[in-house]
Amino acid sequence: MSYKPIDAIAHATxxxxxxxxxxxxxxxxxxxxxxxxxxxxxxxNIFPLIWTIRLSFTNFRVNRPNNDxxxxxxxxxxxxxNDADIWNTMQATAHFLLWTIVLQVLIGFALAxxxxxxFKGNDMWTTIIVFPMMLSPxxxxxxxxxxxxxxxxxxNYVIGFLTGADPSSFSMIGDTHLAPWAIVIVDTWMWxxxxxxxxxAGLRSIPDSIYEAAECDRASKWRxxxxxxxxxxxxxxxxxxxxxxIENFKMFDLVVxxxxxxxxxxxxxxxxxxxxxxxxxxxxxxxxxxxVILFVTVFGLASIYVKAxxxxxxx
Amino acid sequence: xxxxxxxxxxxxxxxxxxLVVGYALITIMPLLWIIATGFxxxxxxIAYPPKVVFEPTVEGYVxxxxxxxxxxxxxxxxxxxxxxxxxxxxxxxxxxxxxxxRYGERFLNSVIIGxxxxxxxxxxxxxxxxxFSRFRVPLKDDLLFFILSTRMMPPIAVxxxxxxxxxxxxxxxxxxxxILLYTAVNLSLSVWLLKGFIDEIPIEYEExxxxxxxxxxxxxxKVVLPQAATGIASTAIFCLIFAWNEYAFAVLLxxxxxxxxxxxxxxxxxxGGQDWPAVAAGATIFLVPVMVFTILLRKHLLRGITxxxxxx
Numbered sequence: 001m002s003y004k005p006i007d008a009i010a011h012a013t014x015x016x017x018x019x020x021x022x023x024x025x026x027x028x029x030x031x032x033x034x035x036x037x038x039x040x041x042x043x044x045n046i047f048p049l050i051w052t053i054r055l056s057f058t059n060f061r062v063n064r065p066n067n068d069x070x071x072x073x074x075x076x077x078x079x080x081x082n083d084a085d086i087w088n089t090m091q092a093t094a095h096f097l098l099w100t101i102v103l104q105v106l107i108g109f110a111l112a113x114x115x116x117x118x119f120k121g122n123d124m125w126t127t128i129i130v131f132p133m134m135l136s137p138x139x140x141x142x143x144x145x146x147x148x149x150x151x152x153x154x155x156n157y158v159i160g161f162l163t164g165a166d167p168s169s170f171s172m173i174g175d176t177h178l179a180p181w182a183i184v185i186v187d188t189w190m191w192x193x194x195x196x197x198x199x200x201a202g203l204r205s206i207p208d209s210i211y212e213a214a215e216c217d218r219a220s221k222w223r224x225x226x227x228x229x230x231x232x233x234x235x236x237x238x239x240x241x242x243x244x245x246i247e248n249f250k251m252f253d254l255v256v257x258x259x260x261x262x263x264x265x266x267x268x269x270x271x272x273x274x275x276x277x278x279x280x281x282x283x284x285x286x287x288x289x290x291x292v293i294l295f296v297t298v299f300g301l302a303s304i305y306v307k308a309x310x311x312x313x314x315x
Numbered sequence: 316x317x318x319x320x321x322x323x324x325x326x327x328x329x330x331x332x333x334l335v336v337g338y339a340l341i342t343i344m345p346l347l348w349i350i351a352t353g354f355x356x357x358x359x360x361i362a363y364p365p366k367v368v369f370e371p372t373v374e375g376y377v378x379x380x381x382x383x384x385x386x387x388x389x390x391x392x393x394x395x396x397x398x399x400x401x402x403x404x405x406x407x408x409x410x411x412x413x414x415x416x417r418y419g420e421r422f423l424n425s426v427i428i429g430x431x432x433x434x435x436x437x438x439x440x441x442x443x444x445x446x447f448s449r450f451r452v453p454l455k456d457d458l459l460f461f462i463l464s465t466r467m468m469p470p471i472a473v474x475x476x477x478x479x480x481x482x483x484x485x486x487x488x489x490x491x492x493x494i495l496l497y498t499a500v501n502l503s504l505s506v507w508l509l510k511g512f513i514d515e516i517p518i519e520y521e522e523x524x525x526x527x528x529x530x531x532x533x534x535x536x537k538v539v540l541p542q543a544a545t546g547i548a549s550t551a552i553f554c555l556i557f558a559w560n561e562y563a564f565a566v567l568l569x570x571x572x573x574x575x576x577x578x579x580x581x582x583x584x585x586x587g588g589q590d591w592p593a594v595a596a597g598a599t600i601f602l603v604p605v606m607v608f609t610i611l612l613r614k615h616l617l618r619g620i621t622x623x624x625x626x627x
Binding site for chain 2: 024026027029030031032033034036037038040041043044045046047048049051052055062107111114115117118119120121122123125126127128129130131132133134135136137138139140142143144146147151152153154157167189192193194197198200201208211212215236239243246249250252253257270271274275278279284287288291292294295298299302
């Protein structure tokens with residue numbers, strides 16, 4: 001038998017676990033490594049999803065497990081799509097989505113642009129700006145109800161101080177006209193840093209040489225901004241919008257703590273409505289259909305958006 | 316120093332600095348207000364105009380950790396002088412402490428569930444990420460997209476069957492159930508982030524190790540793992556923060572034994588409405604660790620929040 005130094009070294013590094021799997025091929029190891037994660041996700045995500053789809057065709061109610069479960073076909077779906085209240089919650093969600101995204105993109109991009117001027121201490125201030133985003137939305141949302149109190153609330157006091165209005169004359173979360181904006185303000189306060197961070201990465205990815213070339217060609221700063229900065233940061237901006245869009249479509253914790261969907265149902269976003277149907281009225285079959293519709297909507301919109309994003313990236 | 320056309324002028328820097336610092340100061344106000352309110356007396360907390368200067372007290376913290384009951388004068392006389400500093404604070408309001416509050420338990424639940432799920436997430440995530448990074452896994456792109464897509468589902472949408480499933484398995488309102496659930500929720504994050512970190516480790520190190528006679532497995536944990544340590548640590552902190560902050564599943568699936576702090580803090584009630592100093596004290600204890608972690612993580616923040624889609 002010929003002597004191989006590789007064998008000698010291999011045998012010099014004994015290890016009980018390693019020896020046991022020594023014989024395994026790469027392919028086997030790959031499966032052993034991936035399988036537990038996939039299995040867990042199937043069990044906790046896909047299996048429940050299939051179950052939800054199945055329930056959505058029945059009249060099952062969790063609080064009456066002994067009732068006969070009837071197969072009702074598409075009736076749940078029909079009822080949801082014909083329900084005016086659900087369209088109201090969709091509208092509330094659309095209002096929330098639109099304005100949070102517009103405000104966060106504008107403020108977030110402006111902040112990133114300013115931070116990219118690399119003034120002294122910009123790292124420290126960036127970290128401070130990022131704080132709200134990392135905190136528990138439920139806990140912070142609950143505390144904002146205190147800031148929004150008429151009279152004693154800090155928010156009302158500051159607004160009153162700046163505008164001369166009486167701080168007790170308006171209630172951000174009690175007024176049907178103001179409540180939709182109350183949730184937009186808190187969400188913007190919380191998540192603008194998210195858009196800012198992504199935009200900052202976009203701005204930092206633009207090589208200096210492009211600006212130098214533009215400068216040689218005597219392009220004005222204004223022109224440079226619109227023909228270099230914006231197009232090159234656009235894919236990042238779109239990614240930020242994608243993340244915020246998905247997150248806010250699912251929005252539950254912050255708003256439920258802030259307004260509880262009120263006053264009336266003016267800030268009842270779809271997730272809050274769904275929670276009521278499923279866990280307060282216990283209409284399991286109906287709410288399952290509702291959940292399926294929401295999931296299909298998010299997934300569909302996100303897929304279309306990702307296609308558009310890839311097109312922009314390719315340019 | 317060489318002249319550069321792309322370097323902003325000093326005036327621009329100054330202007331940008333003032334605006335950004337101004338925004339930062341406004342944005343941090345609510346957080347400072349939470350911390351300050353925790354040290355106010357109930358009367359100061361609801362004073363008009365809002366009090367910026369006040370006499371700090373730990374009443375909020377005492378109220379947070381104790382449950383109290385109102386006592387008649389006879390009862391108070393019978394009890395005699397208060398023996399501890401926290402007794403003394405409570406007696407000012409003719410109250411007596413009847414025992415600890417539930418906050419301690421809820422906080423501990425958050426710690427157990429947060430760390431438990433983070434540990435599982437990292438173990439499963441590292442293995443899967445390594446396999447996706449280094450091996451040819453059939454349907455790799457589809458599997459990776461599938462893992463990411465689990466994140467798009469509204470938690471409430473899957474909560475119904477999970478509720479039914481957990482009830483069947485006896486996992487409702489248990490630590491094990493919540494750990495399992497949060498692991499599944501955060502797994503997409505950990506796989507995607509860790510894959511990015513492992514992708515960055517040159518494959519040559521492992522090849523060298525394999526030539527030296529290491530098995531794949533040895534190469535994995537003797538070469539790759541130490542190199543990925545920073546990445547693993549920051550991924551772990553992200554998983555921990557997400558599990559720590561989670562509210563929707565916690566409020567739907569837990570009620571007593573396994574309830575975490577986020578659904579509990581808003582329910583802290585005092586006499587006539589929410590006891591804001593106590594709520595603020597509870598929030599402060601709950602939020603400050605996350606702020607510290609944020610400072611530690613600042614270099615990897617971007618990566619974490621975008622699932623590794625944006626590096627740098």
